[in-house]
Amino acid sequence: MDTIFLNKNLLPLLLSLIACTTTYAQHPMTSADWYKKGKEAEKHDDRLAVECYTKAIALKPGYYIAYYSRALCRSVIGTWEMKNQKHPDTANNNLRDAVADFNVYIKSGDKKFRESAYFIRGESNDLLGRYEDAFKDLTEAVKLKPNDSSAIFFLNQVKLDMQKH
Numbered sequence: 001m002d003t004i005f006l007n008k009n010l011l012p013l014l015l016s017l018i019a020c021t022t023t024y025a026q027h028p029m030t031s032a033d034w035y036k037k038g039k040e041a042e043k044h045d046d047r048l049a050v051e052c053y054t055k056a057i058a059l060k061p062g063y064y065i066a067y068y069s070r071a072l073c074r075s076v077i078g079t080w081e082m083k084n085q086k087h088p089d090t091a092n093n094n095l096r097d098a099v100a101d102f103n104v105y106i107k108s109g110d111k112k113f114r115e116s117a118y119f120i121r122g123e124s125n126d127l128l129g130r131y132e133d134a135f136k137d138l139t140e141a142v143k144l145k146p147n148d149s150s151a152i153f154f155l156n157q158v159k160l161d162m163q164k165h
Helices: 011-026 031-042 046-059 064-083 088-108 114-127 131-144 149-164
Strands: none
Touching (some): 031 046, 031 064, 046 064, 064 088, 064 114, 131 149
16 A cells, blocks of 8 residues: 655645635635636636636626626736737737627616726727727717716727727
8 A cells, every 4th residue: 555645844835735625615606706716816817707607607607797807807908918919819809708798798787887888898899990889889978977088098099099099
């Protein structure tokens, strides 16, 4: 019989992992649990947050705030990749996926983050070179929040982009 030696510092970690696995098996995570885990992950890892929100949506397809949150993370990832010229194909995919998630959120009729959804979808569309869509989104964002100087500024930037292209 083989003998397994464990570092005494690893024993608490191992026991913790066993406890988590047992708890998960007894009480599977709900969509709200995955959403909460996604919010925590956003603080340090947007990609992990996307995975958590995806699991929340899989369990509850009408979880529109999870679509919004996942769209934000995808937009952040895609924007960073685009601006740092890292992985342009992945950046485009993340931005397109962000737009698709914002579409679902906006169509849901939820109004809590509606202006923000239009604004960030407009930014994503602009980075994708979809200037007319960006213009429409930012115009709607300004209609919803007329004193938002950031939306007004970005709308004017998109107008310039449209003239250049």
